[in-house]
Structure formats: C-alpha cells, structure tokens
Amino acid sequence: MNRTAKDMAEFLSSITQDYTNLKCGNCATNKCTYWCEKCDSYLCVTCSDNIHSQKILQNHAVVPSNQKPSSNICSDHPDEKLKLWCVTCEILVCRDCLLFKHKDHVYTSLQDIAQETKLKIKLSLQPIRENLEKTASKIHSIIEEQHQHYEATTLEIDETFQQLYTSLESRKIKLMEQLNEYRGKEKSLLERYQADINEQLKAIQAREALVQQIFNNNDSIQIMKMRKTLVDYDQTIDQQY
Incomplete structure (x- = not known):
C-alpha cells in the first residue's frame, strides 16, 4: 500500500x-x-x-x-502543432519532425495514443483499486473481530472477578463466623474463670481477716490448732492456680 x-x-x-x-x-x-x-x-x-x-x-x-x-506547439517547429506520437522515441512530435529528426520512426496519431494511454491507465488502476478495497475490507473485518474479542474478553474478566469476589466474600463470611464462634467460646470461658478468681479473692480476703484476727489475739495454741487447716488451704489454692 x-x-x-x-x-x-x-x-x-x-x-x-x-x-x-x-x-x-x-x-x-x-x-x-x-x-x-x-x-x-x-x-x-x-x-x-x-x-x-x-x-x-x-x-x-x-x-x-x-x-x-498544456502547450501544443512544437519546440523545434514553432509553426507546427504537436499532433503525433513517436513510438520509437516515446515523445510528442509534429509532421515536420517526421521529416527530419524522427524520420523512419514508428509513429501514431495523438488521439489514438491518448485513447490507448487512457485505457492502459484505467486498466492499471482498476486492479490496484480492487486490491485496496479488498485490503480495506480485510482490515475492517479484523477491526470488527478485534472489537468482538475485546468485548468477549472484557466480559470474561468481569465474570471471573465477580466469581472470585463472590467466592472470597463467602469465604470471608465463613471465617468471620468461625472467628466469632471461637471468640464467643473463649470469652465465655475466660469470663467464668474470672468469676471464679473473683470468688476466690473474696474467700482469701475473708480468710486473711480471720487469720489477722487470730494473730492479733496472740493465741499460740489457737494458731497451732489452725496450722494444718491454713497450710492445706494454701496448698490447695496453689495447685488450682
């Protein structure tokens, strides 16, 4: 092209x-x-x-x-018009030219060679035009195919990512449900443990008050009588926590 x-x-x-x-x-x-x-x-x-x-x-x-x-006057013979075509030299000539410089050359009339030339040009341009039209048609088809491919690929990408999004969203919901369930169980367990600790703290505080009262009485016999109870209680608490 x-x-x-x-x-x-x-x-x-x-x-x-x-x-x-x-x-x-x-x-x-x-x-x-x-x-x-x-x-x-x-x-x-x-x-x-x-x-x-x-x-x-x-x-x-x-x-x-x-x-x-265009000038139709012969440059070599100003009194003559260019009415002939020298086939041998492929130039325009007048009648006088055929008597001298172009003597014995093959020639034809200007009208005939012009008509022949127009036909040749027309015939030579026709296949070029047809080829260009075919090429233009092919390019148009390629552009259409490319557009259709682009549209189909775009749709495929959108659908694929929509599926991925749906799958990921579903997975997210499931994981969040599992996390919330685990968190609920852990929270419930820790809250029960914390409540138990608080009860034990209250018991310790009451026991400390009792022990302090015994110590304040400075009753050695009473202290020794409660020795085993106090020691066993301390060991029990240590083992639990």
Whole structure:
C-alpha cells in the first residue's frame, strides 16, 4: 500500500508543474497566482488586476496558474502543432519532425495514443483499486473481530472477578463466623474463670481477716490448732492456680 501511494505521488509529481515558487512575470517579486494566455505570462493578483483593469484587456481569459493549458506547439517547429506520437522515441512530435529528426520512426496519431494511454491507465488502476478495497475490507473485518474479542474478553474478566469476589466474600463470611464462634467460646470461658478468681479473692480476703484476727489475739495454741487447716488451704489454692 505504501509503495502504491509512493508510485502514484511520483507519477502525479512528474506530470504536474510546481507553481508554488514561480514569480510573477510582470513584477518578478510576488508569487504567481494566474496565467493569462493572451499576455503569455504568469501574474500575481495585483499585477493581473492592474493590467486587466484596462478595458481593452478585460476580455483576456485569465485562469489559475495551476490550470494553464498544456502547450501544443512544437519546440523545434514553432509553426507546427504537436499532433503525433513517436513510438520509437516515446515523445510528442509534429509532421515536420517526421521529416527530419524522427524520420523512419514508428509513429501514431495523438488521439489514438491518448485513447490507448487512457485505457492502459484505467486498466492499471482498476486492479490496484480492487486490491485496496479488498485490503480495506480485510482490515475492517479484523477491526470488527478485534472489537468482538475485546468485548468477549472484557466480559470474561468481569465474570471471573465477580466469581472470585463472590467466592472470597463467602469465604470471608465463613471465617468471620468461625472467628466469632471461637471468640464467643473463649470469652465465655475466660469470663467464668474470672468469676471464679473473683470468688476466690473474696474467700482469701475473708480468710486473711480471720487469720489477722487470730494473730492479733496472740493465741499460740489457737494458731497451732489452725496450722494444718491454713497450710492445706494454701496448698490447695496453689495447685488450682
């Protein structure tokens, strides 16, 4: 495709004159904008307006510079028009050219070769256009397939992550239930243990008060009588906690 575009650009460039840098034939300063056949000159806007403002020159046919008609006068024989095509040299010639420089060369009429050339160009462009149309159609199909693939993949990703989210959310709920159940059991056990400790603290405080009272009485006999009870109680508490 790039090669085709390049070839066409080169072809157009070869048959099209570059008017962008041509200067006005009158002032030789401004870029040309028009071509006047009668004046036989390229003119800028200002010069064209000034020259053709004169009534005698207002009938001149002025056209944009890029629409200048091709010259059909033979450069070698200014009195003759180019009406023939030299097949041997592949150039336009006049009748006088066939008598001298192009004598005995194969030639044909300009109309015939022009018609043949138009047909060749048309036939050569047709397969290029058809190939480009086929390529454009293929690219369009690829774009459509890519879009469908993108949509399908996007949907698949969304569904997959939705499934993962649902699965993870379900797992989260189950784990939280297990955690809350474990926490409830642990909390209940610790609360019972704490209540038991509090009861034991109350008992210890009462026993300390009793022992302190015995100690305050300074009754050695009473102390020794309660010795075993006090010691056994202390050992029991130590073993429990």
